[in-house]
Amino acid sequence: MKYKNILIILFFFIFPNKSFGLIEVDITRGNLNPLPIAISPLSSDSSTKNELSKSLNVQDVGLEISKVIENNFRQSGLFNPLDKDSFLQKPDIAHLKPRFEDWSLIKAQALITGKVTYSEDKLRVEFRLWDILAAKEMMALAFTTVPKNWRRVGHIISDKVYERLTGEKGYFDTRIIFVSEKGPKTQRIKKLAIMDQDGFNTKYLTLGNELVLTPRFNPTNQMVTYLSYFRNLPRVYLLDIETGIQEVVGDFPGMTFAPRFSPNGKKIIMSFAMDGNSDIYTMDLENRIVERITNHPSIDTSPSYSPDGKFITFNSDRSGYQQIYIMKSDGSNVKRISFGKGLYGTPVWSPRGDLIAFTKLHRGKFYIGVMRTDGKGERLLTENYYQEAPSWSPNGRVLIFYRETKTDSKGEGFSAKLWSIDLTGYNERLVETETDASDPSWSSLLSN
């Protein structure tokens, strides 16, 4: 028996069966076209429509929510929302069971359907995400909120779908704080303002009596730090958006500026200038202890923490020209990382941790660019006559900055607007604001 088995094994060794090896094909390229997505209006019954049109002054809140999602996706540059006129299936039926053939016919690869109901003064919104080509449901969620939050519901749905389809967190349920500007350049009225990332729900936080600059969000809560020239003394302030209470950060004998929060929101890092020298300091917001980080006769400013809080990037003219440096958070191991032609400033560490965004001035033009944290791989994303102050979206994919332009063909007049650009450099868009705007700062996600 034993010999028989050995013989059988030997037979297969000596006369192996002919079989074809599995052919492998490497796919290393694809298209960068935005994903075609159909966003069906969220269905609602007539009683819901009537109730909500009275309380919100919105005719069809389901349709409006779908428009919020559509606008977010179009702005992202990663999705191509399809025209609603081409939809073959009604929203209420599509939400129950979409006819994938119909959606495939209009070249949709993903579909969002949903339903809005109103009862006991609460708005309930449910949605489903469908994979058209695989003919299956990818996710389904429901939210209950007060009716006036309907736009936020649209942003939250956008974030959930974005994360499911791209793998990274979204950035739609966020706010942007900026400096609202009005009037001629010599008598500019500057107010602190806040709005949703899509430009809606603008609110003004200061009256415009003092000059305000460089507002920055706390990454963990609704606190804001900014520079104000209250009584003509430039100082860093803290403002709680929810309560409206503000206070001066520290009692410095000179000018403090360029503030920014640490990643855990417990410290403020800023520049302090006295006797022509500017160095970087931190202040602990709990015990108010101030710590000097740099000590150099040059101008060190625009500090920004790495997301893990272990490193700081800043710009300094210690080499003779303004360049970008990084150092450990205690101020040791200072290392220059920018070596290109021109001047580099306003470095901001990406929330992902892999890149540093900056403003570059070279041959009379301003560039917004990114480089790796070792200074390699510099990429200039956009170029213009005057633009600066990039701020990262919370997922580290998009930058918002402001750009000043001449308003007439003679090169006269002046306008400042907010613009956004993604890391590819192709998706550059104007961010609509009620007034002129500068110094934007992006909040973290509100619904974490």
Next chain:
Amino acid sequence: MIISSGFHFLLIMIATLSLPFLAKKPIDLPPLVSVELIQITDKTNIPFAPKAKKIIEKVKKEEEKLVSEQAPPKKVKKEKPEAIPLPNENNEKIKKLEEKKQNPEKIDDEVKQVSEFEKKEIFDPNNIAALIDKSKEQLAETNMQTDKITQSQDQNMDISGLTLSEEDALKAQIFGCWSIPLGLPYNENLLVRIKLKLKPDGSVVKTEILDHARMNKPGQGFYKVLAESALRAVQLCQPLRVPTTGYERWKDLQLNFDAREMLEG
């Protein structure tokens, strides 16, 4: 000791005989030949050089001469029997035909062998079935020969997988269908391997993600997104542009989706 040596020798022999890569010869790559592509019109409009013209005319004349001097093909008059001859008559006819041969050394009284032509001439309705059978045999033999060539081609293909042009056609098709999720990090090891079972027309019967377990692991959101985008690309592209022959060779196919090159920019 002897048994051990014997077994070692046996194993070496088995390995040599059964493992094909040991016997595989290195691929002899021909030198690269650069080819300039030009557009060819139906008629040339470039005048011949005087010397070349003379030579061409001479060649043309010679060709004409050859054609005119060539004897017309000899018409073979088929002798159709009015009636089916008897066996004896047949033999006499064969004898007569044999006598027509030039300088026959020896003419046997008994017919031992006849040419195929003559065989055809000798019409035997009882033999039709046999003739048909023979033609079938010939056809089968030809088919077998053709099959042999294809199989040997297949064996060659087996070594190299798809040819470059076949692979390029397939890649180009999938490139167009694959919308790369741009939110993916470029510095992570994201390679999605999908095994496909295909029909002869290139439509997809079955897809299988080889690292499927990774799909549902926490912290592998990027992998899941990439895998889903790859599956969408396959669905969108089908039927795939596969070769028209050699189905056995490519009925199972593995696509390795790697977006790093694109994401790094």
